[in-house]
Amino acid sequence: MRTGGVLNILGKLLILLSLFLLTPIPFSIYFGDGMSRIFIFSAFLGFLVGGSLIIAFLPDKELGYRDGFAVVVLSWLGLAFLGALPYYFSGHMNSIVDCYFESMSGFTTTGSTILAQVEILPKSLLFWRAVTHWLGGMGIIVLSLAVLPLLGVGGMQLFQAEMPGPTKDRLAPRMQDTARILWGVYVLFTLVETFLLMLGGLDLYDALCHAFATLATGGFSTHSASVGYFNSTYVEVVVILFMFIAGTNFSLHYQSVLNKRPSAYWRNEEFRYYSKLCCFAVGVIVIANLFHHTCDSFGETLRTAFFQVVSIITTTGFGTADFDQWPPVCKVLLVSLMFVGGCAGSTGGGIKVFRIILFLKYSRLQLRHLVHTRAVGTIKIDNVKVPNEVKIGILGFFSLYIAVLVTATLIVTATGVDIVTGTTSVIATLNNIGPGLHLVGPAQNFGDLPGLAKCVLIFCMLAGRLELYTVAVLMTPDFWKMARKPVFRSYFYPVKKIESKIHA
């Protein structure tokens, strides 16, 4: 690993985030909550540290495949720390662990909160929570690839490490163009949703915050009652629609909507499966709730079921109802959907529909093998044969996933948390959803968990957002054997400069 080059990029990303740290200031001034100073100070610290890193370490043109993992993990850790500063300085949270939890939950679009009442936070700080979602949803590194030529590396490595997914859609020959298209679609949808929400009576502030949280499949709201606060069918329908959109592959949006080929949606096997799964889950929940008389009317049941299913499957985590009060079968179904997640290439977390389809096709193939012993089977998705590496990669993914799930649950319950809370808190963070069941249910929060449990859950959020491999690779000894000493800039060590010039 080329430590110097990696730290140089981290510096640049810190400066980019510092710019975003200034965005809540207009709201702070408008609402007069006195947070402007804090945002400016946090941004200043970001500029300071980022600038120092850029000055201290040379950029490295030869950053490789491996360095991509280090850049991404280190950046996410660092950016989440910078993003936690406004919470810390505001004095509304007890400890730096809580602030880091909230910040990481934002960037990873998890949406788990340690706050019992979000309304106690200044409004501009709640806006910052929404901004962290939005930046983390499509990926701040992907954004930097789209807007800044300054990273100095090809970008493919970083792009792959931050948007790992089982499939790679290269929309344009140059990585920068692909990143631009994805962020373009993302910004466009955000603006459309903001506009539609404002039509529903929300002010710009609420509309923007909820659009950020929806498109990023985050789940932070500006109200403790989440989207249920607005008590408006129109708003709920808009949010359902855009959560569903956010859980779809963004390349598919580009091909379908922007290229005016709407049939592309239905021709995509993953999208078909994703839609059918939503409808099936809604059906089961409606029947179970009607049977148990949990809701008042059929219309309300249907709307609530749709909202909750789409919110969970896309790993958004918005709530309009406390599903912890629903019949057991609904809870099991929702917990199962937590694992599914959105489509590959969406902003949703979880295992991803693509992997689930492949998984199911595998078992069907295996059964066919047993019936017709000599049948040669291939697995196809969208009539394209799935390459062998993808299949092996998916087996590895599942095994890592289960290993992380079990280990994290063991540690969290070892801190004394009960079994349902412990298990579902890990599931909810590893899949970047937000709420779990029992003590971390939709009407509860993560604030009362022990510090160690919070740290484990922070790790789960990051591992989930980066789809395990990127984080796991950094935990192998092999990776660190290859790390090199950082190359400082010449004015610290003149000899090094001469060396590097000779090698160049």
Next chain:
Amino acid sequence: MRTGGVLNILGKLLILLSLFLLTPIPFSIYFGDGMSRIFIFSAFLGFLVGGSLIIAFLPDKELGYRDGFAVVVLSWLGLAFLGALPYYFSGHMNSIVDCYFESMSGFTTTGSTILAQVEILPKSLLFWRAVTHWLGGMGIIVLSLAVLPLLGVGGMQLFQAEMPGPTKDRLAPRMQDTARILWGVYVLFTLVETFLLMLGGLDLYDALCHAFATLATGGFSTHSASVGYFNSTYVEVVVILFMFIAGTNFSLHYQSVLNKRPSAYWRNEEFRYYSKLCCFAVGVIVIANLFHHTCDSFGETLRTAFFQVVSIITTTGFGTADFDQWPPVCKVLLVSLMFVGGCAGSTGGGIKVFRIILFLKYSRLQLRHLVHTRAVGTIKIDNVKVPNEVKIGILGFFSLYIAVLVTATLIVTATGVDIVTGTTSVIATLNNIGPGLHLVGPAQNFGDLPGLAKCVLIFCMLAGRLELYTVAVLMTPDFWKMARKPVFRSYFYPVKKIESKIHA
């Protein structure tokens, strides 16, 4: 599928089981519980139906690979039904579903019971419960291959379908000899344990019942307090030892003990992993229980922890303590161990240690791939490269396993069972363990579950015992497309006989 030939074998197996139905009669006479009539009548029905099937259908020498699946599943369903008759006629159970549940739980060595107090059953009926364990543990079809040449098929197909496992150890060139060796080792260990338990003060009846349940990794006891009833450290240690033995590959016992090469144990990677995993789990549970002051002394904690870990990992399900009262981390650990199961080729259920090792090696390989992009990786167990089919088969197994787990849990909770009970009852039956948590915890029973839930759990037990594929294959439409009409014996349809002679 050759339906006639399959039904002919079923007939032979029913007769074999009818012979075993006579074994509790000596105990019935000794204890004077008046059950002799019932056992004789049940056996008579078995002879009658079995005899009719043999007379009605011709044996088929050409039974193939596919027919093996049908023979095994049909036989297990039929034998469990015959085994349920004594419960039903005794009048101690409410419904035929309860009887079938108890019988299937016996044959599949699950050990889940619908009885709150087992002592209310006549002693000879409790002996029959233990016999069903013992027959199901090594497999009644494997037994029939060992002792009867009458099945008329090569046996390899049946052997594979009843002992599916990821590995095949052919101990002798002829399948009949392999089956004999395995059953021989099994009988020997049973006799040794019975003797050791009698040394500990148990009478022949209790010793035999517990030896049957231990070696089969079943879990039925003749007392509601399970092995805890004897309140003897010696008895517990003997049971721990033999549960551990039963969870080990029986081929390994043959190679090690009977061939006097004890080092073979430690040279086996699966055995090493299995032993280490037990020790790790015991360590965690001892620390957690000492920390929470759940047990009185260190010695008691250690003994209870060892007993419970080995009981769960081998999927026996014997209890000496109500682990539902333990700290959450212990419960999570025990539930995780429920999935592991014993070694391949043991009588234990679950996923099997072999598959878990392969699973973990896969993720390690995948991580190595990501660090050294061009590294060519192979997975070895015991320094032998794992063939590709085994790897693909394991991915298929996991995907089926999760599909069954989720579907079954959804149906069970849909009947109104709470989430912890529903989830752990499926886990406990699919892995052939016995007790779950909450309403089906070690101190509770399955009696109060709704009928539909019991039926789903019966399916889970069978699917788990036959390691999914055998049952799943029968549920594919492809399989049934190949079914042929049965060939009846000539005196029913003389024309058929002539036909079959022509074809022969």
